[in-house]
Amino acid sequence: MRIVELTKEAKENILENLLKRSPNNYGQYEETVKDILADVKEKKDKAVFEYTKKFDKADITAQNIRVTEEEIEEAYALVDDSLVEVIRKALANIRDYHMKQKQYSWFDTTPQGTMLGQKVTPLEKVGVYVPGGKAVYPSSVLMNIVPAAVAGVDKIVMTTPPDAEGKVSPNTLVAAKEAGVQEIYKVGGAQAIAALAYGTESVPKVDKIVGPGNIFVALAKKAVYGHVSIDSIAGPSEILVIADETANPRFVAADLLSQAEHDEMASAILITTSKELAKKVSDEVDGFLKVLSRKEIMEKSLENYGYILLVKDLEEAVEAANEIASEHLEIVTKDPYNLMMKIRNAGAIFLGEYSSEPLGDYFAGPNHVLPTNGTAKFFSPLSVDDFIKKSSIISYSREALEPVHKDIVQFATSEKLTAHANSIAVRFE
Amino acid sequence: MRIVELTKEAKENILENLLKRSPNNYGQYEETVKDILADVKEKKDKAVFEYTKKFDKADITAQNIRVTEEEIEEAYALVDDSLVEVIRKALANIRDYHMKQKQYSWFDTTPQGTMLGQKVTPLEKVGVYVPGGKAVYPSSVLMNIVPAAVAGVDKIVMTTPPDAEGKVSPNTLVAAKEAGVQEIYKVGGAQAIAALAYGTESVPKVDKIVGPGNIFVALAKKAVYGHVSIDSIAGPSEILVIADETANPRFVAADLLSQAEHDEMASAILITTSKELAKKVSDEVDGFLKVLSRKEIMEKSLENYGYILLVKDLEEAVEAANEIASEHLEIVTKDPYNLMMKIRNAGAIFLGEYSSEPLGDYFAGPNHVLPTNGTAKFFSPLSVDDFIKKSSIISYSREALEPVHKDIVQFATSEKLTAHANSIAVRFE
Numbered sequence: 001m002r003i004v005e006l007t008k009e010a011k012e013n014i015l016e017n018l019l020k021r022s023p024n025n026y027g028q029y030e031e032t033v034k035d036i037l038a039d040v041k042e043k044k045d046k047a048v049f050e051y052t053k054k055f056d057k058a059d060i061t062a063q064n065i066r067v068t069e070e071e072i073e074e075a076y077a078l079v080d081d082s083l084v085e086v087i088r089k090a091l092a093n094i095r096d097y098h099m100k101q102k103q104y105s106w107f108d109t110t111p112q113g114t115m116l117g118q119k120v121t122p123l124e125k126v127g128v129y130v131p132g133g134k135a136v137y138p139s140s141v142l143m144n145i146v147p148a149a150v151a152g153v154d155k156i157v158m159t160t161p162p163d164a165e166g167k168v169s170p171n172t173l174v175a176a177k178e179a180g181v182q183e184i185y186k187v188g189g190a191q192a193i194a195a196l197a198y199g200t201e202s203v204p205k206v207d208k209i210v211g212p213g214n215i216f217v218a219l220a221k222k223a224v225y226g227h228v229s230i231d232s233i234a235g236p237s238e239i240l241v242i243a244d245e246t247a248n249p250r251f252v253a254a255d256l257l258s259q260a261e262h263d264e265m266a267s268a269i270l271i272t273t274s275k276e277l278a279k280k281v282s283d284e285v286d287g288f289l290k291v292l293s294r295k296e297i298m299e300k301s302l303e304n305y306g307y308i309l310l311v312k313d314l315e316e317a318v319e320a321a322n323e324i325a326s327e328h329l330e331i332v333t334k335d336p337y338n339l340m341m342k343i344r345n346a347g348a349i350f351l352g353e354y355s356s357e358p359l360g361d362y363f364a365g366p367n368h369v370l371p372t373n374g375t376a377k378f379f380s381p382l383s384v385d386d387f388i389k390k391s392s393i394i395s396y397s398r399e400a401l402e403p404v405h406k407d408i409v410q411f412a413t414s415e416k417l418t419a420h421a422n423s424i425a426v427r428f429e
Numbered sequence: 430m431r432i433v434e435l436t437k438e439a440k441e442n443i444l445e446n447l448l449k450r451s452p453n454n455y456g457q458y459e460e461t462v463k464d465i466l467a468d469v470k471e472k473k474d475k476a477v478f479e480y481t482k483k484f485d486k487a488d489i490t491a492q493n494i495r496v497t498e499e500e501i502e503e504a505y506a507l508v509d510d511s512l513v514e515v516i517r518k519a520l521a522n523i524r525d526y527h528m529k530q531k532q533y534s535w536f537d538t539t540p541q542g543t544m545l546g547q548k549v550t551p552l553e554k555v556g557v558y559v560p561g562g563k564a565v566y567p568s569s570v571l572m573n574i575v576p577a578a579v580a581g582v583d584k585i586v587m588t589t590p591p592d593a594e595g596k597v598s599p600n601t602l603v604a605a606k607e608a609g610v611q612e613i614y615k616v617g618g619a620q621a622i623a624a625l626a627y628g629t630e631s632v633p634k635v636d637k638i639v640g641p642g643n644i645f646v647a648l649a650k651k652a653v654y655g656h657v658s659i660d661s662i663a664g665p666s667e668i669l670v671i672a673d674e675t676a677n678p679r680f681v682a683a684d685l686l687s688q689a690e691h692d693e694m695a696s697a698i699l700i701t702t703s704k705e706l707a708k709k710v711s712d713e714v715d716g717f718l719k720v721l722s723r724k725e726i727m728e729k730s731l732e733n734y735g736y737i738l739l740v741k742d743l744e745e746a747v748e749a750a751n752e753i754a755s756e757h758l759e760i761v762t763k764d765p766y767n768l769m770m771k772i773r774n775a776g777a778i779f780l781g782e783y784s785s786e787p788l789g790d791y792f793a794g795p796n797h798v799l800p801t802n803g804t805a806k807f808f809s810p811l812s813v814d815d816f817i818k819k820s821s822i823i824s825y826s827r828e829a830l831e832p833v834h835k836d837i838v839q840f841a842t843s844e845k846l847t848a849h850a851n852s853i854a855v856r857f858e
Binding site: 022080083089100101106108118119121124135136138139171207222225226227228229250251258260262288292293336340344345347348351352353356357358359370371377379380383385393398401408411412414415416419420424426427 | 548765795825
C-alpha cells in the first residue's frame with residue numbers, strides 16, 4: 001500500500017479522489033432510469049416482466065413473480081443447518097440492539113388545559129431491495145429487515161432479481177424468512193424500485209424503500225424520493241483505521257483488506273502516528289494478498305482508494321477522520337475511548353483491537369447499513385428510526401387559548417394571513 | 430363549498446386530484462434547475478450574483494451579500510416592539526417543545542467485555558432557506574431555526590432572496606436574529622440551494638439544507654440530496670377537519686379558510702357525519718369569504734381542492750383521513766382523544782374546538798414544517814431529529830469475541846467474503 005505523509009495538500013487530493021465514487025456522479029444513467037420508471041408506472045407488471053427478461057434473462061410472469069412457501073422450504077433444504085443456526089444467533093443480537101432504538105410517543109400537559117405531544121407510528125408498508133447477481137449477502141437481508149420488524153411495520157415486502165432460471169439464492173430466502181419478511185418478489189434493478197414506488201398488479205406499492213443496489217437502483221431510489229421515502233443512498237464500502245504504535249499490524253492489515261475485497265471502488269485507509277506500523281501493515285497486506293481469494297479486487301481497490309497516511313499526532317488523525325467521515329472507523333490506539341469522544345463523523349466506530357469491522361457486519365447487533373462517501377456528516381446508520389414517523393399532537397382548552405389569543409392574532413396579521421388571524425379571533429368574538 | 434358523499438369512487442378521485450399538487454409532477458423545470466446548479470457549482474459567486482440580478486433584479490456582490498449587523502439593527506427599528514414581544518413568547522414555546530425531542534447517546538455493556546451503543550452528534554453546519562417575494566413568514570424562520578439550535582448545530586446560516594433594492598424584510602431579519610442564526614445571505618431560488626450545497630467564495634457549504642420554497646427550490650433540494658441532506662420536500666398546505674354534530678360550524682369554517690388562504694394549490698377538507706353541519710359550515714365559509722381579504726385565493730383553492738365530505742360514521746372518517754394523510758388534521762368531535770388513537774397518518778393533530786390550526790402555526794410549540802401531500806405516511810414534522818446524526822459504537826474484548834469468532838467466520842465464508850473471515854480468524858491463529 002502507498003504510504004503518504006498527510007499534508008494539507010495530500011488530504012485535499014485524497015478527499016477529492018474518494019468523492020469521485022459518489023453515486024451523485026453518475027448522471028449519465030439518469031435518462032435510462034427515468035425511462036424504466038415511467039414505463040413501469042404506466043405498464044406495470046407488463047413492463048416489469050419485460051425488463052426482467054431483458055436484464056436478468058428470466059421468464060417471470062404474474063404466476064411465478066412471488067416466491068412461494070415451497071420455494072422457501074426448498075431453500076431451507078439447500079442451506080447448511082449450522083449456517084441457519086449462525087443466522088439465528090446473529091438475528092438475536094441484531095434484534096436486541098435495535099430494540100434499544102425504539103422511540104415512544106410522549107405528551108406533556110399543563111393545568112391550564114394544554115396537551116402537547118408527539119405520536120410515534122410505524123410505517124405501514126416497506127419494501128426491502130436485495131441485490132442478486134455476483135454478490136449475495138444474507139447478512140444484508142437481516143440488517144434491512146430487522147429494524148422494520150422491530151419498528152412494527154405491518155407489511156415488509158422484499159424484491160430481489162432472479163437468476164436466468166427464475167431462482168433466488170437459497171441463503172437470501174432463508175435469511176428473509178428468518179428475519180420476518182411477509183412477501184418476496186423476483187424483480188431487481190430500477191424496475192423493482194419502480195414497482196415498489198408505484199405498485200403493479202403483482203407488486204404492492206410501499207411507503208418506503210430501503211436496501212443497497214447498483215447505480216441504477218441508487219438513481220431510481222433518488223428519483224422516487226418524495227413520492228415514497230427511501231433510506232440514504234449507498235455508495236461503495238469504506239474503512240478507516242486510526243492506529244498508534246500499540247496496534248497489531250497483522251490485525252490492522254486484515255481489517256483493511258476486509259473492506260478492500262468488497263469491490264474495486266471500496267476504500268481502505270490507515271491513519272497512523274507510527275512509521276514502523278505503517279511499514280509493517282503494508283508488508284502484512286502484501287502477505288495476505290498472496291493467500292486470499294479476492295486478490296484482484298483488493299489490489300485494484302487499494303490501488304485506487306487505499307492509503308496509509310502518516311500523521312504527527314492523534315489530534316491530526318482525528319481531524320482527518322472527521323473530514324473523511326468514513327462508513328467504518330476502527331480506533332486501535334492505547335486509549336480508544338478517549339479518541340472516540342472526539343469523533344464527530346463516522347457511520348460505525350469500532351474500539352480496540354478485537355473489535356474487527358466484520359464483527360459489526362455480521363454479528364454484534366448494530367446495523368451494517370451505514371452512511372458512505374462522506375455522508376456520515378449528516379446521515380445515520382439504518383435504524384428503527386427509519387421505519388417510524390411522528391405526528392405532533394396539540395390540544396388547548398378555551399382557558400389556555402384565551403390569554404394568548406391576541407398574540408396569535410397579531411403574529412398572523414403581521415404575516416398578512418388574515419384568515420389565520422380570523423380562525424383564532426372568531427373563537428372569542 | 431361542494432358537499433360530496435364519500436363513496437369509494439369519490440375518494441379515489443379526490444386522492445388523485447390532491448396528488449396532482451405534488452412537486453414530483455414538475456419535471457419540466459428539472460433542466461433549468463440542473464443548469465443553475467451546475468453553473469453555481471462551477472462559477473460560484475459569479476453565477477450567484479448573475480442569477481440574483483436576473484431573477485430578483487438586485488445588484489448583489491461579495492461586499493453586500495451578507496446581511497450586516499447594521500441591517501439587523503435597522504430591521505429592529507422598523508418592527509413593532511409588540512411584535513418582537515410576540516415573537517419572543519412564541520420562541521419560548523417552540524424551544525420548550527423542541528427541547529423535549531432531544532435524543533441522547535446511549536450504550537450498553539456486558540460483563541464479558543462488550544459495549545454497544547449509539548452516539549448522537551449534532552450536524553456541524555446547516556442552511557435554512559427562507560422564501561422572499563409575496564409571502565414573508567417570520568414564523569417559518571423560527572420553526573426552521575429553533576430545532577437546529579436546540580440540536581446544538583455549530584453554525585446555522587440562512588439564505589433569502591433580496592428585493593430589487595437588495596433588502597430583506599425586517600420581520601424576517603428580526604425573527605432570524607431572535608432564533609439564533611449566525612449568518613444571513615441575500616440569495617434565493619435554486620441558486621441559493623446550489624450555493625449552500627457546494628459552497629461559494631461568499632456562502633459556506635453546509636451539511637443539510639432545510640426550509641420551504643417554490644418549485645425551483647424544491648427541485649434543487651431534491652437534486653442535491655445525497656450530496657448534502659435535506660428536509661422533506663414541501664408541497665402546498667392542507668387542512669383536514671373531522672367533525673361531528675357537536676362541532677361549532679363557525680369555527681370549522683374559519684379553520685378551513687385559514688389553510689385555503691395560503692395559495693391556490695392549498696387544500697381544505699371537512700369530513701363530517703352531520704349533513705346539518707356540512708350545510709352550516711358551507712354557509713359560514715360563504716359569509717367569511719365576503720369579509721376576509723384573501724378572497725380570490727381562497728375561492729380558487731376551495732374550487733380546486735376544497736371538499737365537504739359526508740360519511741356515515743366516524744370509522745369511515747378515520748379511514749379516509751388515514752388515506753389522505755393530511756398535513757394538518759383537526760378532530761372536532763365529542764371525544765377527540767378516542768379518535769386520535771386511530772389516526773395513523775397526519776403531520777399534526779389538533780384536538781378539540783379550541784385547538785385551531787393557526788395556534789400550531791404560530792404559537793403552541795410543535796413545528797409547523799409538516800409533511801404534505803400524503804407524505805405524512807412516511808415523513809415526520811421537522812424536528813431536532815433532523816439536525817443530529819448517529820454513529821454506532823462497537824467494542825468487544827478478546828474474551829467476548831473468542832466464543833463467537835467461528836460463527837462470524839462461517840457467516841462471512843458463506844458470503845464468499847474471505848477477507849472478512851480472515852480478519853476475524855487472524856485474531857485467534
